[in-house]
Amino acid sequence: MATSFHNPSCQHCKDRFSSIFCKAELCNLEQISEAKVCSVYKKGQVIFHEGAYPFGVYCINDGKIKLSHSGDDGREQIIRLVKAGDIMGYKALLSNERYTATATALEDSSICFVPKDLFxxxxQKDASLSFEMMRILSSELRKAELRITHLAQKPVRERLAETILFIRETYGLEADGQTLSVRLSREEIANLVGTATESAIRLLSEFRKDGMIELEGKKIRLLNLTEIIRTANLQD
Amino acid sequence: MATSFHNPSCQHCKDRFSSIFCKAELCNLEQISEAKVCSVYKKGQVIFHEGAYPFGVYCINDGKIKLSHSGDDGREQIIRLVKAGDIMGYKALLSNERYTATATALEDSSICFVPKDLFxxxxQKDASLSFEMMRILSSELRKAELRITHLAQKPVRERLAETILFIRETYGLEADGQTLSVRLSREEIANLVGTATESAIRLLSEFRKDGMIELEGKKIRLLNLTEIIRTANLQD
DNA sequence: ATTCTTCCTTGACGCATGTCATTGTACCCC
DNA sequence: GGGGTACAATGACATGCGTCAAGGAAGAAT
Structure with a gap:
């Protein structure tokens, strides 16, 4: 169960309160900030479920979340990785439909909930917030379309390299400057790439043999970034 | 070359003027309607090019357009099919980046151009237009994410059936109630499905042998819709 | 420590699908 | 009509990648 607490004066929440709302006019920001409800979710906990009706949007104060579809045969496809400062659940809210994805915490996370009506x-009245929202949506759409092209045209090897770079961009590296600062299972990596778990494992082993990465349990250290970029074969 | 003419009183343009702007407040609609520039594009003509900077949005009065990425190896991936009443080019405008796709007329089309600054x-000042814009973006994003899942998880056969249904939903049927009312080359169909041209051809032949469709040049007649739906194997 | 469970890894196998090559067909231009 | 270009169709072939199966490693629970 999430420990739920309403806490407008929580400095931690205030500091990291999702960046999009900084675009809102001050009075609106105050209003949202007061109405929001912060909760802590444990690793593996589900924040919302595919098929459920949305009652608001979620803002990540701290932590890491995966958004995933469950395909027809039950296989999971990871759609997006969410980090501190991001919001999620807006798509369903804006198109007035049920959630098309499930949000699961990849580690203990602190998340604010902003009620639908208020949001x-x-x-309605804050043009600059609306604009920021459109900017986010456009940017997500652009990424999704690029991903469609790559899924249709690139081999798994290139997509895996690309995925590693994507994880690095999203969650960054640990203090050593090499280790990806998120622990994903091989299955989750495969579900991000869009391939079978065994294929992901095999290719990760190849990458290791080629000196591109180092593997230690779920830790992945990037040894030769240039080579990874070359393997991803990115042009656009 | 496009025959360009500014024509606020053109009844044809007025009638079909893109549905999104109906959501705008009346004064704004008038303003946009006056500033818009209508042009006619011939089949095969490019409306805008991947990599170019956007100067406005395009609204389709009449006609059919494909939006496509050209992948790294030059292979084309069709991202979206655009029909009368739709708008296009908004994504690049809103995220303030270059076009990530090329728009090409699939048949002679009448298209209005609305300048960036006005749009x-x-x-900025029309909340209900903004809201409609967000609704459209959310809906496109939802479709794109579903497509990602299907590309990653479904075999080509199912995706082809799905694509046929998608074309039908988008452009509808001819008067006979069976023939898809757009003519796409086999290559374009393949680029929509995300497969090789030969694979698309082979599977279309199979569908014909199975009595699902009838082929006559670029005409595709849907004989057994139920069976096509079953083949697409849609759950969500 | 021991069991249990979950995850990782590797091998073997087969099929779906992409690539290459050839022929056939329709349409267009002069 | 002839020749050209673009597109469609089919066969042969290779292989990337998914599936199945079995063994090993690591962590959790008792």
Whole structure:
């Protein structure tokens, strides 16, 4: 169960309160900040479920979340990785449909909930927040379309290299400057790449043999970034 | 070359003027309607090019357009099919980046151009237009994410059936109630499915042998819709 | 420590699908 | 009509990648 607490004066929440709302006019920001409800979710806990109706948007104060579809045969496809400062659940809210994805915490995470009515009413009167929202949506759409092209045209090897770079961009590295600062299972990596778990494992082993990465349990250290970029074969 | 003519009183343009702008407040609609520039594009003509900077949004009065990425190896991936009443080019405009796709007319099309500054300024002051814009973006994003899952998990056969249904939903049927009312080359169909041209051809032949469709040049007649739906194997 | 469970790893195998090559067909231009 | 270009169709072939199966490693629970 999530420990739920309403805490407008929580400095930690205030500091990291999702960056999008900084675009809102000050009075609106105050209003949202007061109405929001912060909770802590444990690793593996589900924040919302595919098929459920949305009652608001979620803002990540701290932590890491995966958004995933469960395909027809039950296989999971990871759609997006969410980090501190991001919001999630807005798509379903705006198109007034049920969630098409499930949000699961990849590690203990602190998350704020902003009720639907408030969010929508602020959106109505705050043009700059609306604009920021459109900017986010456009950017997500652009990424999704690029991903469609790559899924259709690139071999798994290139997509895996690309995925490693994507994880690095999203969650960054640990203090050593090499280790990806998130622990994903091989299955999750495969579900991000869009391939079978065994294929992901095999290719990771190849990458290791080629000196591109080092593997230690779920730790992945990037040894030769240039080579990874070359393998990803990115042009655009 | 496009025959370019500014024509606020053109009844044809007025009638079909893109549905999104109906959501705008009346004064704004008038303003946009006056500033817009209508052009006619011939089949095969490019409306805008991947990599170019956007100067406005395009609204389709009449016709059919494909939006496509050209992948790294030059292979084309069709991202979206655009029909009368739709708008295009908004994504690049809103995220303030270059076009990530090329728009090409699939048949002679009548298209209005709304200048960037006007569009953005109206968006700033017209909450209900902004909201409609967000609704469209959310809906496109939802579709794109579903497509990612299917590309990653479904075999080509299912995806082809799905694509046929998608074309039907988008452009509808001819008067006979069976023939898809757009003519796409086999290569374009393949680029929509995300497969090789030969694979698309082979599977279309199979569908014909199975009595699901009838082929006559670029005409595709849907004989057994139920069976096509079953083949697409859609759950969500 | 021991069991249990979950995850990782590797091998073997087969099929779906991409690539290459050839022929056939329709349409267009002069 | 002839020749050209673009597209469609089919066969042969290679292989990338998914599936199945079995063994090993690591962590959790008792």
């Amino acid at each position: 929508l009413s602020v959106l | 953005l300024s109206v968006l």
